[in-house]
Amino acid sequence: MTRREWIDKLFREYSGDLFRYLRQFRLAEDETYDLVQNTFLKLLDVKQGSLKSPKSWLFTVGRNMALNEIKKNKRMINPETMDDRQDDSPGALHGMISDEQKSDLYRAFEKLPENEQEILRLSLKHGLKNLEIAKVLGKKEGAVRVALHRSREHLKDLLREMTA
Amino acid sequence: MAMSYNDKELDRELKEAFANEFADPSTSRLDNMRRKILADVPEEKPGFAWFNLKNIIAYGAVSVFLFMMILPSVMDNGVTDSTSDTQLQFSNMLENEEQLDLMVAVLGDFAEEDTNSNLLGYSSLTNSNWLIFDTTEDSSDNLYDL
Numbered sequence: 418m419t420r421r422e423w424i425d426k427l428f429r430e431y432s433g434d435l436f437r438y439l440r441q442f443r444l445a446e447d448e449t450y451d452l453v454q455n456t457f458l459k460l461l462d463v464k465q466g467s468l469k470s471p472k473s474w475l476f477t478v479g480r481n482m483a484l485n486e487i488k489k490n491k492r493m494i495n496p497e498t499m500d501d502r503q504d505d506s507p508g509a510l511h512g513m514i515s516d517e518q519k520s521d522l523y524r525a526f527e528k529l530p531e532n533e534q535e536i537l538r539l540s541l542k543h544g545l546k547n548l549e550i551a552k553v554l555g556k557k558e559g560a561v562r563v564a565l566h567r568s569r570e571h572l573k574d575l576l577r578e579m580t581a
Numbered sequence: 582m583a584m585s586y587n588d589k590e591l592d593r594e595l596k597e598a599f600a601n602e603f604a605d606p607s608t609s610r611l612d613n614m615r616r617k618i619l620a621d622v623p624e625e626k627p628g629f630a631w632f633n634l635k636n637i638i639a640y641g642a643v644s645v646f647l648f649m650m651i652l653p654s655v656m657d658n659g660v661t662d663s664t665s666d667t668q669l670q671f672s673n674m675l676e677n678e679e680q681l682d683l684m685v686a687v688l689g690d691f692a693e694e695d696t697n698s699n700l701l702g703y704s705s706l707t708n709s710n711w712l713i714f715d716t717t718e719d720s721s722d723n724l725y726d727l
Binding site: 420421424425428429432433436437440441450453454457458461519520522523526537538541542569572573576577 | 585586588591592594595596598599602603605606610611614615617618619621622623
């Protein structure tokens with residue numbers, strides 16, 4: 418497999434999932450596309466075959482870029498004005514689910530802290546293993562296991578409170 | 582009534598909720614991006630691939646061939662030359678019968694004494710050649726390398 422074929426394969430396999438993952442950072446849609454592109458451009462510097470888990474590598478790089486972008490936006494934008502660089506439109510910020518369509522479970526999920534939401538998404542939505550999640554978040558595998566358990570329990574508690 | 586889930590049910594329900602959480606990216610936009618990125622991939626120059634199996638076999642065969650060509654000359658010259666000092670020391674030691682017996686004892690299984698001809702032979706661990714010491718007093722050249 419040539420280098421071009423390798424990058425092509427990774428792009429076809431993971432670009433969509435990377436885009437959906439980066440959407441959770443609530444940046445504007447165009448910015449999210451840029452992040453996906455810049456993440457794959459970084460891949461050009463990586464030695465072919467050196468990545469054990471290309472998906473977790475792409476998610477890690479994309480996540481770091483997204484967090485940098487958010488920091489940059491906070492510095493650039495006056496807090497008194499509207500943050501027009503963020504995509505707050507319905508169906509974009511929270512995806513395609515309208516308020517009416519949201520299940521009780523999803524409503525409870527939205528009340529979780531962002532770090533708990535992220536870890537559940539990485540595990541259940543993107544199918545990453547605990548070790549891969551640990552790499553993306555810069556944590557230890559054991560800490561991820563504990564955090565996943567706590568997030569589930571927290572979600573169950575919230576759901577019980579909401580439906581009691 | 583309060584809703585309760587076990588972990589498996591919770592995971593299954595969440596996966597379903599996540600499926601429609603964010604809109605999918607535009608296929609055409611991702612396709613354009615892919616082309617742009619691939620255009621930035623530098624052309625691969627044909628280089629030497631060390632881990633190519635064919636190369637390993639080919640260069641391995643050449644190396645073995647060269648080694649086999651060089652080995653006989655090393656065995657004939659290099660090894661014998663390098664042990665000449667040791668051989669000389671041995672030959673000077675063998676002045677009488679007692680020393681001869683001592684040498685046989687020290688060399689053990691690697692040495693054999695021919696009592697009839699006063700020759701002592703031993704094989705070096707590093708050299709399969711037999712070195713023959715002539716222990717007669719009048720022998721001027723008391724070393725033979727077979």
